[in-house]
Amino acid sequence: MKILFIQHKGFINGSGGTEKICSFLANEFSNLGHTVEIATNEDVDGEPVFNLKQEVLVTNIFDRNIPQIELKKTFNYRGSNPLKWISYKIQKKLIKRDNKKLIKQNGGANELFKLNLHNRSKAWKSYIDALHPDIIITMSISSLLEITFRNEFKVPIINSTNGRPDYDYSDVLWYRSPFEMDLLRNAYQKLSGIQVLFDSYKDFLPDTFHGKAVTIPNPVPQFPDTEMVDLKVIKKRYKIINIGSLATDCKQQHVAIDVFASIAERFPDWDLHFWGLGNDFNFLKDKIQKVNLQNRIFLNGFTHDPIAELKDSDIFIFPSKYEGFGLALAEAMSLGLPALGFTTCSGVNELIQHDESGFLAQNTEDLRVYLEKLMSDCTLRSELGKKAHFEMKKYTPKTIGNEWEFFLKAFAS
Incomplete structure (x- = not known):
């Protein structure tokens, strides 16, 4: 069977959960003897971050000849320099004025959006028709819309949902115009099937979806009991760790900084480590300076070996506002780290069993109390970590691969 994965943007140089799962599935299907290709449409140089089998082909269909009318991007200044703030404010107003003029020239924002989308979807149609795949797996509903807008395909299309489904088509997390939400909701009609991460997520599928829905979680790396983190060993320095993109609107690393700063003085042998890249690096760096903990809170950047960093840690803190599955969280739990998160966070509240494999906080004060509790008691850390380790055994890569196969x-002709 010839399987085509489509992640229309973000796959090249992308180190997030979607890219990781796309690479995992591509390798799994290749191991099973299928012909596998991953396609994207990105104006970037680079390569996939996660290892792919040599047999897996990655194609970037980007072509500068595809007509696209681009609006200029605006940026908010998040530093403390008042002169820079004024400069950015003026630039933003000028850019908005130019963008407004360009939108008007093209019949309005909706018409401009459709024009650009239609030109990209035509390119996708030509590419897919020439490839003749037996099945298409889109890695997001946005990718589904990219290939199906004003297009029809006879080949079955499956969507891999890497978050709670309504995050893909609604404005529950960030602004989407009613026009864009309608396009995304209607795109579900083109699906033969959809995969969701937890049974509860099926309740968030739109009524426009009429295909087959199945629950398949993400795979979690498995470690023998002998490789579990030893949380009772006496150290000179203990580590609280967070791994994720530095995007505070979602990952909320600033919350972890505030919580740690409020109790750091009482725990002088503990440090807080962040691993990841993102647009909020400077914002978080400034925040660390403001709490005057530069020697105890560290922004370490990207790591090619997150497992090694987790093994050298004692607590995993994950104060995200929303998640799909929380791959970094699951990896930490698989290694036997007790975890902290918010009970309101989707995905996190499915993985952490409160007071069994970690703690789910109702609010920031709760998070501080539970963090302090874990920092004070190595026996508690060890007990919760062991339960987390065994809880993750149900997500073995082999099990998940077989469920996908x-x-x-069911859709093979």
């Missing part, structure tokens, strides 16, 4: 067989 069984699901796809």
Whole structure:
């Protein structure tokens, strides 16, 4: 079977959960003897971050000849320099004025959006028709819309949902115009099937979806009991760790900084480490300076070996506002780290069992109390970590790969 994965943007140089799962599935299906290709449409140089089998082909269909009318991007200044703030404010107003003029020239924002989308979707149609895949797996509903807008395909299309489904088509997390939400909701009609991460997520599918829905979680790396983190060993320095993109609107690393700063003085042998890249690096750096903990809170950047960093840690803190599955969280739990998160965070509240494999906080004060509790008691850390380790055994890569293979067989001609 020839399987085509489509992640229309973000795959090249992308180190997030979607890219990781796309690479995992591509390798799994290649191991099973399928012909696998991953396609994207990005004006970037680079390569996939996660390892892919040599047999897996990655194609970037980007072509500068595809007409696109681009609006200029605006940026908010998040530093403390008042002169820079004024400069950015003026630049933003000028850019908005130019963008408004360009939108008017093209019949309004909706018409401009459709024009650009239609030109990209035509390119996708030509590419897919020439490839003749047996099945298409889109890595987001946005990718589904990219290939199906004003297009029809006879080949079955499956969507891999890497978040709670309504995050893909609603404005529950950030602004989407009613026009864009309608396009995304209607795109579900083009699906033969959809994979969701937890049974509860099926309740968030739109009524425009009429295909087959199946629950398949993400795979979690498995470690023998002997490789679990030893949380009772006496150290000179203990580590609280967070791994994720530096995007505070979602990952909320600033919350972890505030919580740690409020109790740091009482725990002088503990440090807080962040691993990841993102647009909020400077914002978080400034925040660390303001709490005067530069020697105890560290922004370490990207790591090619997150497992090694997790093994050298004692607590995993994950104060995200929203998640799909929380791959970094699951990896930490698999290694036997007790975890902290918010009970209101989707995905996190499915993985952490409160007071069994970690703690789910109702609010920031709760998070501080539970963090302090874990920092004070190595026996508690060890007990919760062991339960987390065994809880993750149900997400073995082999199990998840087999479930995906069984699901796809239902659509094979």
